[in-house]
Amino acid sequence: MLSVFEKKKRILRFERKLTISPLSYLIVLVISILLALAVGAIFIRINSFNPLEVYQFMFESSFGSAYGISETVVKAIPLMLAGLGVALAFRMLLWNIGAEGQIYMGAFAATAIALYLPRLPAGIMITAMLLAGFAGGAIWSLIPGIMRARAGVNEIITTLMFNYIAILWVNYLVFGPWSDPASFNQPITPKFPVSAMLPTLPGSRIHLGIFFGLVAAIVLYLVLTHTRWGYEVRVTGESESAAKYAGINITRNIMLVMLISGGLAGLAGMAEVAGVLGRLQQNISPGYGYTAILVAILAKLNPLAVVIVSFLFSSLLVGGYAAQTIGVPAAIVSTLQGAILFFVLAGEFMARFRLRYVRRGD
Amino acid sequence: MEQATVEMRNITKRFPGVLANERVNFKVTAGEVHALLGENGAGKTTLMSILCGLYRADEGEIFIKGKKVSFSSPRDAINMGIGMVHQHFRLVRPFTVAENILLGSNDAGFILDMDRVEKKIENLSKKYGLKVDTKAKVWQLSIGEQQRVEIIKTLYQGADILILDEPTAVLTPQEAEELFKVLQQIAQDGKAVILITHKLNEVMSVADRITVLRNGKFVATVEKKKTNIHELTKLMVGREMPEVKKAEDFSPGGVVLELKNVNALNDKGYPALRNFSLSVHEREIVGIAGVAGNGQRELTEVINGLRLAESGEIFILGKNMTNRPAQEIIDAGVAFIPEDRLGMGLVPNLNILDNIILKSYRKGLFLKGPFLDWSSIREKAESLVKEFDIKTPGLNHPVKTMSGGHLQRLLLSREVHSSPKLIVAVYPTRGLDVSAVEFIHHVLLAQRAKGAAILMISEDLDEIFKLADRIAVLYEGKVMGTMPVKEADLREIGLLMAGVDRGGEMAC
Structure with a gap:
């Protein structure tokens, strides 16, 4: 408790609460978004645009038309899948910030199936690509996971470094051995056979990946709240010494959680190449893996909330792309993302305090 | 009545959700060993932390030798002659005894004259029967010796009001006996000694007067000669204590x-x-x-x-x-009630239901197919809460909001129910x-x-x-x-x- 100022008989006092309710968190989130928009407005104004017009244009671009909504959903898919993976790892205090690299490795592995086994029938092809995509991401996060579990190597550093390896590996492939001879040295692979493309909702670009994301969110939610293993993850994340005391095998769980976490990001990569691009290319992700970290944190690591927050961030992305077409700098999106995170973290801290105006001695 | 060396009037101190001290009055005179008695959580340490400048009281006044004071840091309190020996010692382990004692006093010039410091320490040591080796490194010392160093440190800084927080917790009975002799010696020398404790026999063997706190409130100040363990227990607990009778002998x-x-x-x-x-x-x-x-x-x-x-x-x-x-x-x-209840024995941010199954979530009892059977877990939790009389804001609340006694009941209920x-x-x-x-x-x-x-x-x-x-x-x-x-x-x-x-x- 902290007396901020004192008058004769009454004082304004901060009182700390131990927990904050989901409702007050939601209020914090809404206020934070508004404050972030206000901060963004300053920068838009500096660039000689009218902030209100820009925001209106961004909003209309992401929600105002069938095409806009379709784009928002499409961009929410990788954020959702990777965000779920990040949320799972963070639940166990495993700071997997390598979702970006895991997306690339998932895309790489799925592409390998499409390119080397082009004659597989559609059902088997998609299943094989799904498994490969999951495995690609999973192996990429399992290696740091094993190093962490067995030798205590800091996973923040290894997962981050692995991002660069994965991105450069994909670059090597699309510039070199997998480069499409017909593309005149563009960094892209040949187009996938139709059997390797995820079906889309007629008249839109929304593909089956949205289904993967929603199913993964529900399954993850049920696993965490209703299974023994999910219980182990929650206990370990809250207190490692309690987990040891309860006889939980922490080493095994670290590896398992990292594996699934990366696998989900790998699925995001698979969905991008098989659902949107139809080929592997350079820069398949504009930082989805990093944005997914923000998504997971703002969703308070709750799988169902990840779904909602990923739509929020994808609409920002879509709106941001549109804003660029009228000349607003692309950095506005990162500015807004960063500002939202900043205000939420500060707001969450403040929501723990209640300001009361009390008589002395009360 | 002679003037009090320390007088604390109507001290109130709040922490979030807790009233640690409520209008507490406390008076100590020079030349006495004064015990501050109360159960854990009664507000003894808080009160003394206010006296030695670590906390500021929300309300109330402090007088030292009749002069009203207001401390904004422990340094102010030290300058007024108040020294506290904390439960956890504050010594620099690689330093020698003399270096530790010198640390925090204003006695050092630009060039350290360790010979003079050591001589001064030896004088103090002889005067009060506090045996220490000034040249020994602190890490080489036993806990009892480290405590003596802490006491000399406060005396060296010129303390004439000495506060000790539960000093015997780390001592053998013999070491405690010796410490008490030293404390009485210090008191006889005209200093005031305040002993924070919850142990009644200690109070009866060393104190001259006793102030009892209960739930953050002042209960009474009594003279040892006019009281007994029975009365003190009543003051401390607020009611008569039935003896826990040991069950009959078993083979x-x-x-x-x-x-x-x-x-x-x-x-x-x-x-x-x-x-x-x-x-x-x-x-x-x-x-x-x-x-x-x-x-x-x-x-x-x-x-x-x-x-x-x-x-x-x-x-x-x-x-x-x-x-x-x-x-x-x-x-x-095997059931295990660990030292670290909240953190090892119980998971602070998880609720009662989650904590109840910490040891048994693997077993069939709480499973329905591959899933945890939350309704039978809830049933079990409800029956344990009732049986063990556990006070809780609700089964879905994080256990960290519960009080220490009820946390231990919860932990114990989980460990023994199987x-x-x-x-x-x-x-x-x-x-x-x-x-x-x-x-x-x-x-x-x-x-x-x-x-x-x-x-x-x-x-x-x-x-x-x-x-x-x-x-x-x-x-x-x-x-x-x-x-x-x-x-x-x-x-x-x-x-x-x-x-x-x-x-x-x-x-x-």
């Missing part, structure tokens, strides 16, 4: 836990258990007496599969369980209020009556004498001796705790 059954020549290392890699051998039988409580830090933690961890034994064997119900994983030991029917064969209880009542202590003793005795073997580690010899059938004294990771409680003698146990074996030889 212990078969061996449940047997340790044979177990050796284990502590976290720093030094030997913590040395050829430790002990057995605990059915229907038997074995109390481990010993000064904290002599291997208690390592002993309980080794038994529960949380620390590897370097050598030796551990048998549970005749089965060799040495270095088996914790899960197998839990499944063998009828364990062996219970390892570490400081089961530390920091709890009297009614919780009583309840926990009652539960442990009931478990003994049901046939459980209980290994209890306690720093409170009274507790061991009350509950245990046998006492084992632990010193530097070894069993110095075991004896039935009926044949045990406090003096002898004290010597064993200090490492002096029965022949009078120092163990090494």
Whole structure:
């Protein structure tokens, strides 16, 4: 408790609460978004645009038309899948910030199936690509996971470094051995056979990946709240010494959680190449893996909330792309993302305090 | 009446959600040893932290030798002659005794004249009978010696109001006896000594006057000569205490836990258990007496599969369980009440339901197919909350919002509801209020009556004498001796705790 100022008989006092309710968190989130928009407005104004017009244009671009909504959903898919993976790892205090690299490795592995086994029938092809995509991401996060579990190597550093390896590996492939001879040295692979493309909702670009994301969110939610293993993850994340005391095998769980976490990001990569691009290319992700970290944190690591927050961030992305077409700098999106995170973290801290105006001695 | 050296008037201090002190009055005069008595959480340490400048009171006034003061930092309090010896010592381990004492005093010039400092320390040391070696490094000293260094440090800084926070918690009975003599000496020299404690026999043996706090409020100040333990208990607790009667004697059954020549290392890699051998039988409580830090933690961890034994064997119900994983030991029917209740025994941010199943979530009881059966878990939790009289804001609230006594009830309820064969209880009542202590003793005795073997580690010899059938004294990771409680003698146990074996030889 902290007396901020004192008058004769009454004082304004901060009182700390131990927990904050989901409702007050939601209020914090809404206020934070508004404050972030206000901060963004300053920068838009500096660039000689009218902030209100820009925001209106961004909003209309992401929600105002069938095409806009379709784009928002499409961009929410990788954020959702990777965000779920990040949320799972963070639940166990495993700071997997390598979702970006895991997306690339998932895309790489799925592409390998499409390119080397082009004659597989559609059902088997998609299943094989799904498994490969999951495995690609999973192996990429399992290696740091094993190093962490067995030798205590800091996973923040290894997962981050692995991002660069994965991105450069994909670059090597699309510039070199997998480069499409017909593309005149563009960094892209040949187009996938139709059997390797995820079906889309007629008249839109929304593909089956949205289904993967929603199913993964529900399954993850049920696993965490209703299974023994999910219980182990929650206990370990809250207190490692309690987990040891309860006889939980922490080493095994670290590896398992990292594996699934990366696998989900790998699925995001698979969905991008098989659902949107139809080929592997350079820069398949504009930082989805990093944005997914923000998504997971703002969703308070709750799988169902990840779904909602990923739509929020994808609409920002879509709106941001549109804003660029009228000349607003692309950095506005990162500015807004960063500002939202900043205000939420500060707001969450403040929501723990209640300001009361009390008589002395009360 | 002569002027008070310290007078605290109407002190109120709030912490979030807690009223730690409420209009407390406290008066100490020079030349007395004044005990500040109260249960844990009564607000003793808070009050003294206000006096020595660590906290600021929300309301109230402090007078030192008649002068109104307002401290904004501990430095102000030190300058007014107030010195506090905290429960956790504040010494720099690689420094010598003299260097530590010099630290924090204004006595050092640009060039250190250690000879002069050492001479000054030796004078103080002689005057009050506080033996120290000024040139020794602090890390080489025993806990008792470190405490003496802390006391000299405050005297060196010119303290004439000396506050000690639970100073005997880390001492053997003999060391405590010696400390009391020193404190009386200091008081006779015209200084005021304030002793924070919750131990009644200490109060009766050393204090001149006693101030009792309860729930943050001032209860009474009494003179020792005009009071007795019975009255003090009543003042401290607020009601008469029924004695926990030990259940009738049992003939212990078969061996449940047997340790044979177990050796284990502590976290720093030094030997913590040395050829430790002990057995605990059915229907038997074995109390481990010993000064904290002599291997208690390592002993309980080794038994529960949380620390590897370097050598030796551990048998549970005749089965060799040495270095088996914790899960197998839990499944063998071992309950463990750890020292660290909130963090190890209970998960602070999870709710009661989650915490109830911490040990049994693997078993069929709480499963429906592959899923946790939350409705039967809730049922179990409800019945335990009722049976153990656990006060909680709700089953879905994080347990960290519960009070210490009720946390321990929750932990205990979980550990005993599955009828364990062996219970390892570490400081089961530390920091709890009297009614919780009583309840926990009652539960442990009931478990003994049901046939459980209980290994209890306690720093409170009274507790061991009350509950245990046998006492084992632990010193530097070894069993110095075991004896039935009926044949045990406090003096002898004290010597064993200090490492002096029965022949009078120092163990090494």
